[in-house]
Amino acid sequence: MRTVPEPDFASVATVIGDPARASMLAALMGGEALPAGELASRAAVSAATASSHLSRLVSSGLVTRRRSGRHRFYELASADVAEALESLTRLAAMPARAEVEPESRRALTFARTCYDHLAGRLGVVVTRTLLERGLIAGSGYATTPRGEEWMRGVAIDVGHLKAQRRTLSRPCLDWSERRDHLAGAAGAAIASMMLARRWIVRMDGTRAVRLTVRGRDGLYRSLGLEV
Amino acid sequence: MRTVPEPDFASVATVIGDPARASMLAALMGGEALPAGELASRAAVSAATASSHLSRLVSSGLVTRRRSGRHRFYELASADVAEALESLTRLAAMPARAEVEPESRRALTFARTCYDHLAGRLGVVVTRTLLERGLIAGSGYATTPRGEEWMRGVAIDVGHLKAQRRTLSRPCLDWSERRDHLAGAAGAAIASMMLARRWIVRMDGTRAVRLTVRGRDGLYRSLGLEV
DNA sequence: GCGATATTTCGATCGTCATCGAAATATTCC
DNA sequence: GGAATATTTCGATGACGATCGAAATATCGC
Secondary structure, three states, X not given: OOOOXXXXXXXXXXXXXXXXXXXHHHHHOOOOOEXXXXXXXXXXXXXXXXXXXXXXXXXXXXXXXXXXXOEEEEEEOOHXXXXXXXXXXHHOOOOOOOOOOOHHHHHHHHOEEEOOEEEHHHHHXXXXXXXXXXXXXXXXXXXXXXXXXXXXXXXXXXXXHHHOOOOOOEEEEEOOOOEEEEEHHHHHHHHHHHHHXXXXXXXXXXOEEEEOHHHHHHHXXXXXXXX | OOOOOOOOHHHHHHHHHOHHHHHHHHHHOOOOOEEHHHHHHHHOOOHHHHHHHHXXXXXXXXXXXXXXXXXXXXXXXXXXXXXHHHHHHHHOOOOOOOOOOOHHHHHHHHOEEEOOEEEHHHHHHHHHHHHHOOXXXXXXXXXXXXXXXXXXXXXXXXXXXXXXXXXXXXXXXXXXXXEEEEEHHHHHHHHHHHHHOOOEEEOOOOOEEEEOHHHHHHHHHHHOOOO
């Protein structure tokens, strides 16, 4: 038996691998902090079970806990966690879905947050427009000089984004559309800008976001995109 | 109970999370195909147990099987799998190691492959030199125009690399050095070039590689790097 | 302070799955 | 063909951990 030391990714994977914990992580992928009770119901387990799972998620460093009165809010610990979950999702075989989509899923497939960037049909169509306009390019979705210019035009501090350890822009597989949307620091900045300007607003209780009239207008003015 | 459908990353994580399977995957991160028996001994389990694990790895799409006589060689299915494992490793808490490193580990910490690119002290020092020479830049290790030129100079087809879906260049945390080394399509191409020119050669049975005299010379001539 | 709500701790139960040895199958070498 | 090696299948065992209800703790609203 050899005893070559290896980095221990097994323990992290075990933590993520439990169905209840995975549901909680998926809920937290919306990017918002959620209380324990909400996470319990999302995972369909008792409060007691949820509590034990949550403390494990915290002690393994995947999730952070913040107390606010009698509630305790949980949140993904970092963008690294979101990226790891995303890379696992990419590996997961996408089940073929022929069924009609239920009302509850409608909003989610139209537009939602994927941790800190935009996903769903809206995310995909915005990304396609960025490509068509030459603001991002190539299969790696690299930001072009014209793309940087555009970002500055919508008040995004590109220099600040480039200083981060994070990749500036990259594709992220959209599970409902089965196509890529834009992720990375630029993707996050764009979604953040859209939220700040109230082009999109979060719908409570889910990861879904709603496109406002102002947003429709903003997308048309800044990208020539008609939604 | 809500039944909003979510992508199923739990099942993939479960597969990765078992210690025996994780050991096998870690061994396969070396980038080479290995036979079942070898993987059984790396994971310190019986041949029967290994066989069951391996078929699960194959059916979940993480690993591919190729038969060659009475052997069966296993290999990571794609760079996506390697990237997912890497992102999990980044999340795994690195244990503080104060111990003297045993001989068996020496070669591994000096230079090894991390799936398809170079890691270890050599990987880190080459990466640092690329940064100092301005061939890659920023905390995202983006390839610069001068970097592309340098790659063409060592017979790497940059256009081909850019056409891939993969990120051209990005950092990857080195678990033995606790610093980043270069990964992505460019990192893979450089390691591949070094192997092809026999600047480095694989040491059998491990992920370790050895720097040849020719390699020392090549690194000096192409990068001015004295190892 | 008191009832209501949110969360955690405790203790017990139960199912799943990793594990192995033995036997079966496949392939090579001579 | 027959012995040796590589791998898989089968069946049985055992351990870990996910689960819950009940009780404990903490906070809020009044």
